[in-house]
Amino acid sequence: MENPIISIRNLNLYFEKQHVLKNINIEIPHNKVTVILGPSGCGKTTLLKTLNRLVDLHDHVKISGKIMLDDKDILVPNIDVTGIRKKMGLLSQKPSPLPMTIFNNVAYGLRINGLRGKRKLMPLVEKHLREANLWDEVKDRLRDPASRLSIGQQQRLCLARGLAVNPEIILADEPTSALDPISSTVIEQQFAELKKHYTIVMVTHVLRQARRIADHIVFMYLGEVIEQGPAREFFNNPKEQKTRDYLKGAFN
Amino acid sequence: MRKLLKTLEERFFFVLMAGSTAFLALLLLMIITIIVYKGLPSLTWEMVSQTPKGGYYFGREGGLLNAIIGSLYLASGAVALSLSISLPLALAMNVYFRNRKKLVNGIRFILDLLWGIPSIVYGAFGFTIMIYLGIRASLLAGIITVSIFILPIMVRAMDEVMKNVPLSLLESAFSLGSTRREVAFKVVTRQCFPGIITAVLLAFGRGIGDVAAVLFTTGYTDNIPTSLMDQTATLPLAVFFQLGSPIPEVQNRAYAAALILTVIILAISVATRLLSRKFHKTSIK
Amino acid sequence: MYNFVRKTKDTISEAWVKFVLMLIFLLPLVILASLLNKSWMVIQTSGIGDLLFSSVWRPMAGQFGFKPFIISSVYVTVLGLIITAPVCLLSAIYLTYYGSKRMTAFMQPIIDILAGIPSVIYGVWGVLIIVPFTGRFLAPLFGYESTGFSILSGGLVLAVMLIPFILNILIEIFRTVPHEQMEASLSLGASKWESIKHVAVRRSLPGIVSAFALGLSRAFGETIAVLMVVGNVVGIPRSPFDTGYPLPALIANNYGEMLSIPMFDSALMFAALVLLMVVVCFNLMSRYVIIFMEKRQ
Numbered sequence: 001m002e003n004p005i006i007s008i009r010n011l012n013l014y015f016e017k018q019h020v021l022k023n024i025n026i027e028i029p030h031n032k033v034t035v036i037l038g039p040s041g042c043g044k045t046t047l048l049k050t051l052n053r054l055v056d057l058h059d060h061v062k063i064s065g066k067i068m069l070d071d072k073d074i075l076v077p078n079i080d081v082t083g084i085r086k087k088m089g090l091l092s093q094k095p096s097p098l099p100m101t102i103f104n105n106v107a108y109g110l111r112i113n114g115l116r117g118k119r120k121l122m123p124l125v126e127k128h129l130r131e132a133n134l135w136d137e138v139k140d141r142l143r144d145p146a147s148r149l150s151i152g153q154q155q156r157l158c159l160a161r162g163l164a165v166n167p168e169i170i171l172a173d174e175p176t177s178a179l180d181p182i183s184s185t186v187i188e189q190q191f192a193e194l195k196k197h198y199t200i201v202m203v204t205h206v207l208r209q210a211r212r213i214a215d216h217i218v219f220m221y222l223g224e225v226i227e228q229g230p231a232r233e234f235f236n237n238p239k240e241q242k243t244r245d246y247l248k249g250a251f252n
Numbered sequence: 253m254r255k256l257l258k259t260l261e262e263r264f265f266f267v268l269m270a271g272s273t274a275f276l277a278l279l280l281l282m283i284i285t286i287i288v289y290k291g292l293p294s295l296t297w298e299m300v301s302q303t304p305k306g307g308y309y310f311g312r313e314g315g316l317l318n319a320i321i322g323s324l325y326l327a328s329g330a331v332a333l334s335l336s337i338s339l340p341l342a343l344a345m346n347v348y349f350r351n352r353k354k355l356v357n358g359i360r361f362i363l364d365l366l367w368g369i370p371s372i373v374y375g376a377f378g379f380t381i382m383i384y385l386g387i388r389a390s391l392l393a394g395i396i397t398v399s400i401f402i403l404p405i406m407v408r409a410m411d412e413v414m415k416n417v418p419l420s421l422l423e424s425a426f427s428l429g430s431t432r433r434e435v436a437f438k439v440v441t442r443q444c445f446p447g448i449i450t451a452v453l454l455a456f457g458r459g460i461g462d463v464a465a466v467l468f469t470t471g472y473t474d475n476i477p478t479s480l481m482d483q484t485a486t487l488p489l490a491v492f493f494q495l496g497s498p499i500p501e502v503q504n505r506a507y508a509a510a511l512i513l514t515v516i517i518l519a520i521s522v523a524t525r526l527l528s529r530k531f532h533k534t535s536i537k
Numbered sequence: 538m539y540n541f542v543r544k545t546k547d548t549i550s551e552a553w554v555k556f557v558l559m560l561i562f563l564l565p566l567v568i569l570a571s572l573l574n575k576s577w578m579v580i581q582t583s584g585i586g587d588l589l590f591s592s593v594w595r596p597m598a599g600q601f602g603f604k605p606f607i608i609s610s611v612y613v614t615v616l617g618l619i620i621t622a623p624v625c626l627l628s629a630i631y632l633t634y635y636g637s638k639r640m641t642a643f644m645q646p647i648i649d650i651l652a653g654i655p656s657v658i659y660g661v662w663g664v665l666i667i668v669p670f671t672g673r674f675l676a677p678l679f680g681y682e683s684t685g686f687s688i689l690s691g692g693l694v695l696a697v698m699l700i701p702f703i704l705n706i707l708i709e710i711f712r713t714v715p716h717e718q719m720e721a722s723l724s725l726g727a728s729k730w731e732s733i734k735h736v737a738v739r740r741s742l743p744g745i746v747s748a749f750a751l752g753l754s755r756a757f758g759e760t761i762a763v764l765m766v767v768g769n770v771v772g773i774p775r776s777p778f779d780t781g782y783p784l785p786a787l788i789a790n791n792y793g794e795m796l797s798i799p800m801f802d803s804a805l806m807f808a809a810l811v812l813l814m815v816v817v818c819f820n821l822m823s824r825y826v827i828i829f830m831e832k833r834q
Contacts, residue, residue, distance in 0.1 A: 054423050059353040086429030096420040099443040108438075109428045114539030158424065165428050262730035269631035272624045273644065276704075279697060280647050283654065283662045290665065340550075340557045348554055361824075362561055368751070368820040369568070369813060370758020372785045376809035379792075380571040400564070431543070433550040454653075461655025464760040464785065468792045488657040492761060495661065510661045514654070521650050 005030045005169065005199050006051065011065035013043075013050060015058070020046050022223045024065070028216070033191060033200045035214035035231070037207070039246075043223040044203040048171050051201070052088045053081050086113075089162025091172040095154035097146035098161075102138050105146050105157055109165035124164065132160035133190055152183025159190065170194065172202040176209070188213055207247070211235060219243055284514065291511025294504035300512065304474040309502060314474075316509050321476045322484035323513075325391060327460040329480075330398035331452055334406055337399075339448065342410035343436040346417065360411070367404035372464035374401040379468040392480040394470035401465045402455040409454055413447030414440060450524050457520045461513065463488040487513045569813070576807035579800050588807060594771050601804040603811070605773045609781035612688050612774055613763060614756045617695030622749060625700060629707035634733055652701035660765035663694040668766050671778070681778040686768035689777035694766050695756050703752040710744035711737060743830040747823030754819035758812055760785035784808050 004027035013021035020043050028034045036044045046055065053074065055061050066073045074084050098105050106125045115121060125142075129135040134156040138149070146157055155175060162170065172191075176184035191200055191213055204210055210217065214231040219242075227240045238244050296315075304314035345356045378397030387393050417440055425439040441448065463486075471483030472493065487509050494506035579588065583601060591602030632641055671693070672685025714737045722732035738745070768780025769790060788805050795802040 049423070052427055054426060057351055057419070057422060057426070059351045061351075082429045082431050085427050088427065090424060090427035092420050092424060094420060096418060096424045098421070098425060098439055112428070112430055112434055112543070114543070161424075161428065171427075258728065258731070262728055265627075265730060266635065269627040269635060272627040273631045273636070275624065276628060276644065276651070276700065277647050279700075280651055282666070283658070286662055286665055287658060290661075337557050337560065340554045341561060344554045344558055348551075349558075359558070359561060362565060364824065365565055365817060365820060368754055368816050370755075370760065370785065370816060372758060372760040372788055373568070373572075373809050373813050373816075376788060376806055377568050377571060380575050380806065384571070403564075431547050433547045437550070457653050461653075461657065463655075463657050464789060467789055488655055488761075491657045491661060492765075495664065495765070507661070510658055514658055517653055517655065517658075518650065521646070521653055525646060 003030055004028055005069070006201075007068045009066045009068070011047075011050070011067065012063070013046060013055070014062040015046075016060045020223055021050070024225055026218055026225060026228060028199065028201060031195055031197070031199055032215035033195050033202060033213050034216040034218065035210045036201065036203045036218045036220060037210050037214075038205060038220035040205050042220045044205075044220055045173050047220070048173050048201065048203050051169075051171060052085045052090060054085075054090070056081065086165050087167050088169045088171050089159075089165060089167040091155070091158055091162060091170065091175040093174045094178045095151060095158045097149070097154050097157055100146065101143050102146050102149070102157060103142040105161050106164050109161060113165070128160040128164045129157075131163050131190075131194070132156040133186055134160055150183075152179050152186070155179055155183065155187065156190075159187070163194075167198065169199045169201060172200065174204055174206075175202065177206075207249075219246065221246070287507070287510055287514050290504075290507040291509075291514075294508040295511055296508075299505065299508050303476060309497065310499060316487070316490055316505065316512065318474055318476050319485040319487045319490035319509060320512065322391070322470075323460050323486040323488075323516075325477060326394050326398060326466065326470065326484060326486055327456050329391070329395035330402060330459045331406075331456050333395060333399040334403050334455060335452065338403055338406035338410060338451075339441070341407050342414055343440060345411055346414040347422065347436040347440055348432050350422075363404045363407055363411075367408060370464070371401050371462050372467075375465040375468045378465065382469060388481075389469055389471035389483055390481045391470060391477045391484045394466045394484065394486075395480070397465050397469045398459045398462065401462065402459050405458055406451045406455045409451035410444065410448055413444045413451075417443055446527055446530065450527055453520050453524050453527075457517055460486075461488055461517060463492055487516075569810075572806050572810040572813060576803055576810050579803040579807050582800070588804075589811075592773060596798050596801050596804065599800055601800070601807075603784070603808065605771055606782055606784045606787050606808070607811070608773050609688065609767070610757060610783040610785075612777075613691040613695060613767065613781060613783050614753060616688065616692030616777060617699060617756050618749060618753055620692060620696035621699045621703060621752070624696075625703040625707055625748075625752075626745070628700075629704055629711055630733060630737070632704075633708055633711040634729070634737070648701045648704055652705070656698065656759060656762040657765075659694055659698050660762040663690060663762060663766040667693050676778050679778070681776060683778040684768070684780075686766060686780055687778045688767065688774050688781040691763045691767035691781060691783070692777065694762050695759060698759065698762060699752045699756055702755055703748050706748040706751060707745065710741045710748060713744075714740055743826045747826040747830075750819050750823035750826070754816040754823075757819070758785055758816055760789050764789055784812055788812075 006028040008024050008026040011021055011024040012019070024047065036047060038044050049055050050063065051067065055063070063075060065075070067075050069084065069087070098108055100108070103125055106128055107121045110121055110124055126135060129138065134153060137153060146154065149157060176187050179187065188209070191202070194200065216229070217231050217234040218228040219226045219234070221242055227234065227238065227243045234243070235247065238247060298313070299315040300320060301317060302313070302315035303318040305312065341359070345359055349355050374397055378393060378400070381396070382389070382393045421439065421443065422435060425435045430439070466486055466489065470486060470489070472485050472489055473483040474485070475482070477484040490509040491506045491513065494502050494509065497503055579601060582599070588601060588603055589607065590604055592604040593600045593602040594605060632644060636644070667690045668685035670685070671687055671690045672683050675689065676683035676685070718736050718740065719732055722736045723729065727735065763783055764786035767783060767786060769782050769786055770780040771782050774781045788808050791801070791805060795805050
């Protein structure tokens with residue numbers, strides 16, 4: 001692959017004595033939607049959270065291998081973790097807005113980067129809320145606590161909040177699993193729009209969703225990568241037996 | 253016949269259980285009634301607006317203002333000092349060192365231990381520290397002692413709330429590139445704000461009501477303290493000392509002091525309750 | 538510039554957090570060391586055995602036998618626990634298994650307020666109600682002569698103060714009994730009371746024991762309320778209607794004179810050390826029981 005933005009080499013992860021990720025090798029292409037596909041409990045979410053070192057929040061985790069981002073290994077201990085995390089926005093399964101107003105949720109990331117003053121913040125907040133297709137719904141209630149929004153709106157707020165940090169990559173962990181069908185569609189449409197400027201890595205176990213939006217597929221099963229490649233090839237011409245079983249719905 | 257015995261046994265214990273529960277409610281009613289009944293007749297405006305005058309301890313003029321103000325100073329000072337330790341500690345357990353289970357369990361163990369130590373031992377400890385540092389009995393010495401005594405109470409209360417902060421909130425805050433300080437002091441502190449206030453009120457109530465920890469350390473004076481190095485009176489000390497007096501007027505003032513103290517404690521309890529109700533309405537679940 | 542400020546703030550707060558962490562690990566050691574250091578003098582001159590088991594209490598002559606105080610403390614504490622135990626257990630069962638939602642919602646604030654009342658208020662209440670009650674009613678009833686300032690009054694006041702403390706722990710423990718187990722017992726045809734007796738109580742037994750152990754250690758250190766009703770006369774009490782002089786009361790009553798008599802301060806710090814050790818031991822024990830219980834599940 002030419003210039004992958006992330007390449008993972010020989011990644012192993014143990015949680016306590018459990019071998020969660022087994023010798024993972026993946027390349028993630030630039031400005032595409034890469035979908036990590038697989039049945040529940042196969043290590044997809046762990047993989048995603050290893051990418052921005054959120055696994056650091058847990059005890060008894062042992063990692064070996066390399067994750068290269070812009071030719072730098074992000075798993076070395078002394079690296080600036082906050083810097084890496086800034087490059088990757090995270091959208092989790094259930095939206096978790098920060099305990100503050102709608103405006104401040106988006107402004108939070110701008111502020112920790114040193115931007116101050118409402119006059120400077122406002123246009124950027126508006127821009128990112130528009131990017132997440134939320135602006136029209138909240139422009140009159142920016143001072144409301146974020147917890148008052150509907151779940152679907154909260155998820156788009158989280159998207160806007162992530163975009164405000166100016167990431168290169170968006171990590172999305174089953175971002176539509178808690179949403180109603182309409183909100184899900186809105187998020188999927190936004191992804192198609194956003195991939196012009198961002199690399200998107202999305203975890204899902206919903207085959208149809210993967211078919212709809214993936215450019216590139218990584219198929220995982222029980223902590224191992226079974227197959228990866230361009231989406232068209234993966235769906236039309238799978239090479240591995242396990243992939244064919246999965247696509248037929250043998251284990252879901 | 254056996255069945256009848258069984259039913260009788262169940263009835264018997266049911267009555268006993270309901271009775272002992274009702275007894276609890278009666279008990280509280282009884283305690284508050286007697287404190288109000290004894291305290292109210294002596295609780296004049298003079299009591300809450302004046303310091304003791306000459307001959308006060310023989311039943312002449314004066315009031316309890318020194319003890320009221322002293323108590324408020326002492327409890328506020330101790331809570332403020334304790335907060336500067338307990339908040340970072342609770343955040344250390346739930347944000348900074350969240351991934352170090354053993355360390356966090358070690359801290360919880362020590363807190364349990366400290367929490368069990370009686371206040372008289374803290375008083376004795378404060379006294380040895382005082383001698384060691386060469387400070388005399390003073391507001392400052394009292395504040396330090398009480399702040400140590402309420403420390404485990406505060407941290408445990410905050411820890412209880414912070415434990416329940418969903419992991420996903422921490423994750424999203426970290427993914428935005430926040431440092432541990434920002435997650436701790438901007439996100440978690442804000443999310444747990446009502447819980448922190450509850451912890452503060454709880455500790456304030458404990459601090460203002462305790463005698464044994466301040467008996468050695470604050471001294472006692474008829475004046476309102478003007479500096480941290482002054483001695484100070486407190487309400488519970490006022491109750492304790494004046495109740496021991498043989499003069500009925502002075503004893504009555506002990507009851508008045510007890511009533512004021514009870515009212516303060518009840519007010520704190522009501523405030524805590526209202527706050528937690530409000531918290532349940534707006535928290536992010 | 539901004540990044541510099543942010544870094545500095547991070548560094549400072551990180552350092553403060555680490556300092557606080559160190560402080561909390563040191564605190565128990567410092568408390569122990571300072572009390573031990575202060576009481577070292579009296580331990581060296583009199584020896585631990587004499588201090589704990591001698592009944593001769595003559596501070597002026599440098600003789601410090603703590604036996605009367607220790608006996609008083611144990612007497613008051615055990616009496617308090619015996620009185621409070623059935624009330625706590627019965628109310629806890631009632632509130633967890635019989636009381637309606639509204640009932641629990643009504644009782645919880647009452648328990649919380651009882652827990653929050655300062656001990657000096659319990660003391661005032663004890664002086665006004667319990668002392669006359671023991672002196673004028675209970676003592677004649679059992680054929681004793683008493684002013685009412687007695688071990689029994691101390692025990693009664695302690696019993697009341699322990700209620701909210703123990704009750705809250707017990708309720709917590711009963712709530713951890715899985716519903717399925719109760720339901721299993723009920724569906725075998727056992728009555729509710731039988732299920733409680735054989736499933737809930739039996740299962741929670743270690744927890745109940747440790748709740749009482751915690752209550753015991755809390756009672757052992759309670760100072761002011763007990764001091765106010767127990768009489769404070771040095772001597773080994775022979776009946777519950779005798780006066781007593783528990784350890785915490787001894788410390789609290791003598792803080793004024795302790796620097797004017799040689800070694801007296803050292804002796805009082807020794808008393809505080811004894812209190813500390815007893816309380817910590819009970820604490821560790823109940824903790825061990827709880828861990829043991831969790832492992833068994």
